[in-house]
Amino acid sequence: xxxxxxxxxxxxxxxxxxxxxxxxxxxxxxxxxxxxxxxxxxxxxxxxxxxxxxxxxxxxxxxxxxxxxxxxxxxxxxxxxxxxxxxxxxxxxxxxxxxxxxxxxxxxxxxxxxxxxxxxxxxxxxxxxxxxxxxxxxxxxxxxxxxxxxxxxxxxxxxxxxxxxxxxxxxxxxxxxxxxxxxxxxxxxxxxxxxxxxxxxxxxxxxxxxxxxxxxxxxxxxxxxxxxxxxxxxxxxxxxxxxxxxxxxxxxxxxxxxxxxxxxxxxxxxxxxxxxxxxxxxxxxxxxxxxxxxxxxxxxxxxxxxxxxxxxxxxxxxxxxxxxxxxxxxxxxxxxxxxxxxxxxxxxxxxxxxxxxxxxxxxxxxxxxxxxxxxxxxxxxxxxxxxxxxxxxxxxxxxxxxxxxxxxxxxxxxxxxxxxxxxxxxxxxxxxxxxxxxxxxxxxxxxxxxxxxxxxxxxxxxxxx
Amino acid sequence: xxxxxxxxxxxxxxxxxxxxxxxxxxxxxxxxxxxxxxxxxxxxxxxxxxxxxxxxxxxxxxxxxx
Numbered sequence: 001x002x003x004x005x006x007x008x009x010x011x012x013x014x015x016x017x018x019x020x021x022x023x024x025x026x027x028x029x030x031x032x033x034x035x036x037x038x039x040x041x042x043x044x045x046x047x048x049x050x051x052x053x054x055x056x057x058x059x060x061x062x063x064x065x066x067x068x069x070x071x072x073x074x075x076x077x078x079x080x081x082x083x084x085x086x087x088x089x090x091x092x093x094x095x096x097x098x099x100x101x102x103x104x105x106x107x108x109x110x111x112x113x114x115x116x117x118x119x120x121x122x123x124x125x126x127x128x129x130x131x132x133x134x135x136x137x138x139x140x141x142x143x144x145x146x147x148x149x150x151x152x153x154x155x156x157x158x159x160x161x162x163x164x165x166x167x168x169x170x171x172x173x174x175x176x177x178x179x180x181x182x183x184x185x186x187x188x189x190x191x192x193x194x195x196x197x198x199x200x201x202x203x204x205x206x207x208x209x210x211x212x213x214x215x216x217x218x219x220x221x222x223x224x225x226x227x228x229x230x231x232x233x234x235x236x237x238x239x240x241x242x243x244x245x246x247x248x249x250x251x252x253x254x255x256x257x258x259x260x261x262x263x264x265x266x267x268x269x270x271x272x273x274x275x276x277x278x279x280x281x282x283x284x285x286x287x288x289x290x291x292x293x294x295x296x297x298x299x300x301x302x303x304x305x306x307x308x309x310x311x312x313x314x315x316x317x318x319x320x321x322x323x324x325x326x327x328x329x330x331x332x333x334x335x336x337x338x339x340x341x342x343x344x345x346x347x348x349x350x351x352x353x354x355x356x357x358x359x360x361x362x363x364x365x366x367x368x369x370x371x372x373x374x375x376x377x378x379x380x381x382x383x384x385x386x387x388x389x390x391x392x393x394x395x396x397x398x399x400x401x402x403x404x405x406x407x408x409x410x411x412x413x414x415x416x417x418x419x420x421x422x423x424x425x426x427x428x429x430x431x432x433x434x435x436x437x438x439x440x441x442x443x444x445x446x447x448x449x450x451x452x453x454x455x456x457x458x459x460x461x462x463x464x465x
Numbered sequence: 466x467x468x469x470x471x472x473x474x475x476x477x478x479x480x481x482x483x484x485x486x487x488x489x490x491x492x493x494x495x496x497x498x499x500x501x502x503x504x505x506x507x508x509x510x511x512x513x514x515x516x517x518x519x520x521x522x523x524x525x526x527x528x529x530x531x
Contacts, residue, residue, distance in 0.1 A: 021503070024501075025501055025502070025503045026499060026501040026502060027502060027503040028503075096484070096501050097484065097485070158495070159495075159499065160495065160496060160497065160498075160499065161495075161497075161498055161499035161501070161502055162499065162501070226504070227497055227498065228493065228494060228496070228497040228498035229497075229498040229502055229504045229505075230504075232491070232494065232498060232500075232502075232504065232505055232508070232517070233504040233505065233506075235508075235517045236505065236506065236508030236517055236518060236519050237519060239516050239517070239518045239519070239522060240516065240517055241515060241516050241517070242490065242491070242510055242515050242516060242517050243515075244517075245491055245517045246491055246492065246493075249491055249492070249493040249494055249498075250492075250493055252493075252497065253493045253496050253497055256497055286497075287497035287498065289497055290497055331504050332504075335504075339519075349514065349516065350514055350524055350525070350526075351474075351511060351514050351516055351518050351522050351523075351524045352522060352523050352524060353518070353519050353521065353522045354521055354522075354523075356521075359506070362503075362506045363503065363504045363505075363506050364503060364504075365502070365503055365504055366503045367503075417496055417497065420495050420496045421493070421496040422492070425492040425493070426492055426493055427492065
């Protein structure tokens with residue numbers, strides 16, 4: 001990296017500007033894309049129409065001939081949807097600085113494979129063979145990237161966070177604001193308990209093992225707040241060494257991927273309801289994309305695996321409340337506080353930061369605003385309908401098509417996780433960072449389990465009903 | 466955003482905050498996050514100290530862009 005900075009004489013950074021952020025950060029593009037889709041859906045719905053023609057999704061099938069017939073019947077819709085996504089995401093990618101001519105072919109390939117995985121997940125035997133779309137997308141991507149390797153031309157289209165944030169904004173359209181207001185405070189309390197305890201365990205374990213405090217803090221927020229995003233936010237705020245940030249990223253990614261498979265498996269064996277499992281995953285997974293893969297997998301068990309109560313959407317809803325509302329939104333506060341401590345209490349590094357309260361807003365994950373706005377707008381639109389009319393009119397005409405678009409966005413993200421995760425490129429982490437982080441993982445998972453299944457279980461079960 | 470001071474890292478020739486370069490320098494970053502994320506703010510890599518630092522940071526090794 002030193003070479004990258006030194007060899008070029010061109011400017012390698014852009015002076016931050018509040019206005020420039022609106023077009024240079026993917027959080028804002030996720031908002032623009034997600035809310036535009038919601039606005040178009042509402043406009044059509046208000047005039048007696050719907051976006052459901054273009055928001056096409058596979059239906060249950062039992063034989064390949066059924067799936068082929070679906071494709072034949074709806075081929076034009078799938079092509080139109082591809083154009084819609086390519087145009088929407090392509091404009092955003094171009095604004096971020098990714099060449100459109102490189103993004104579009106990569107995205108087209110991603111769309112085709114994601115579509116095949118989406119179809120596979122609707123096979124009536126999929127649950128029996130554990131072929132849940134998130135797990136298939138992740139497993140296939142990991143297999144390719146760690147064996148033959150994903151082709152270079154595909155890389156510009158593998159934007160995990162861009163897709164997952166767009167999906168989360170669309171997810172807001174399926175969660176009434178009243179539900180967020182009801183469940184949000186409990187999610188914040190549960191998440192606060194787990195975040196503070198996990199951070200403390202990782203930080204003090206790391207310091208006790210003789211690790212640098214900046215590495216300890218970067219590891220701690222990676223495990224306790226928002227995974228890789230937490231690690232880079234705190235790494236920058238405290239001025240960690242580049243290799244320390246790399247170590248934290250490697251540990252978070254490896255453990256997050258392990259948890260995508262382990263948490264749904266354990267929850268399934270214990271027959272946890274979808275709401276409780278979603279809350280546990282939201283408390284104990286490290287990254288949004290990884291957690292949504294686990295939560296969507298678990299939601300897919302509802303109605304397909306005997307003994308699992310709750311509706312399918314409850315797992316993703318509980319996860320989102322816990323992770324996004326309970327944990328993610330506080331990253332700016334963590335950054336400000338740790339930056340202040342690093343500057344005033346820890347040993348000098350030669351680079352001096354100036355902590356400011358403005359850091360809280362600068363690092364705020366702005367896509368959460370899009371999620372809340374989508375929720376508020378759909379809540380207002382649905383206000384005049386009673387429950388029966390909502391199920392008969394609003395759900396199929398407005399909400400379900402937006403949920404289908406959300407599933408597409410998430411599938412792009414899950415496939416991209418696997419295809420971008422190359423274990424051989426990860427930093428060598430060393431034993432002491434591994435022990436410190438792993439102790440935190442164990443505490444995080446156990447505490448999250450107790451809080452979700454014992455202390456707040458009644459609450460999360462009600463969410464699933 | 467106006468808090469970035471004169472002679473801070475963002476204007477230094479040793480500082481690299483370009484998202485694609487940051488992702489290349491930190492393997493795994495794009496797997497579960499992104500250098501385009503708001504949480505990264507304007508952070509980048511200092512080639513002199515080999516640290517990941519905030520754009521508003523300052524140090525004695527500041528060098529103007531050519």
